[in-house]
Amino acid sequence: MIGFLxxxxxxxxxxxxxxxxxxxxxxxxxxxQIVPRLMQTLPSAGDECQVFTHLQVREDxxxxxxxxxxxxxDLFRQLISVSGIGAQMAIALLxxxxxxxxxxxxVSSNVRLLSQAPGVGKKTAERISLELRAKLAEWxxxxxxxxxxxxxxxxxxxxxxxxxLLALGYSSREIVQALDAVGQQTGLAKNANxxxxxxxxIAYLSRV
Numbered sequence: 001m002i003g004f005l006x007x008x009x010x011x012x013x014x015x016x017x018x019x020x021x022x023x024x025x026x027x028x029x030x031x032x033q034i035v036p037r038l039m040q041t042l043p044s045a046g047d048e049c050q051v052f053t054h055l056q057v058r059e060d061x062x063x064x065x066x067x068x069x070x071x072x073x074d075l076f077r078q079l080i081s082v083s084g085i086g087a088q089m090a091i092a093l094l095x096x097x098x099x100x101x102x103x104x105x106x107v108s109s110n111v112r113l114l115s116q117a118p119g120v121g122k123k124t125a126e127r128i129s130l131e132l133r134a135k136l137a138e139w140x141x142x143x144x145x146x147x148x149x150x151x152x153x154x155x156x157x158x159x160x161x162x163x164x165l166l167a168l169g170y171s172s173r174e175i176v177q178a179l180d181a182v183g184q185q186t187g188l189a190k191n192a193n194x195x196x197x198x199x200x201x202i203a204y205l206s207r208v
Contacts, residue, residue, distance in 0.1 A: 009043060010029060018088075053073070075102070076094060101172065106128060107140070110158075158197075182204055
């Protein structure tokens with residue numbers, strides 16, 4: 001019904017775990033709940049911006065959700081199509097992982113990575129992957145989200161490496177970047193021991 005909004009930023013407000021963007025579009029003020037990470041790239045109050053939107057209609061409330069790109073908005077719609085996945089959980093997933101990381105985690109059934117999002121348990125992550133992995137494998141190609149094959153370890157080893165590094169306090173983004181860099185720069189075999197990948201990843205992260 002409302003595909004996007006193009007207007008002037010009035011302000012941004014944090015309400016508990018939600019971020020609300022107030023926009024002036026043709027003299028009408030729209031409140032839009034955005035992915036919190038979008039705050040980092042928003043222009044200042046008084047400047048123009050465009051957000052792609054999804055309108056959720058309930059009997060007692062209409063809510064606009066805003067996204068930085070069409071692809072992000074469409075992935076949100078895919079997520080809320082899964083049984084038991086509401087809008088707030090979908091926002092949490094989009095805020096925890098970069099778009100390509102999230103799609104890759106779903107397609108590769110990386111339950112541990114998906115479970116890093118607040119409120120997403122193992123069973124929920126498994127359901128998301130089960131219902132969406134085939135759809136998203138095709139969808140990401142159609143929207144140009146395919147990237148070069150990751151230089152990191154094979155999936156079975158990568159999960160162990162990720163869990164160890166997450167426990168050490170590194171973020172998902174740092175881990176993905178480190179594993180890809182280690183694979184390209186050290187020539188470490190994709191099926192090498194998890195301990196070797198962990199050691200090299202920590203060494204890389206200590207330098208950046």
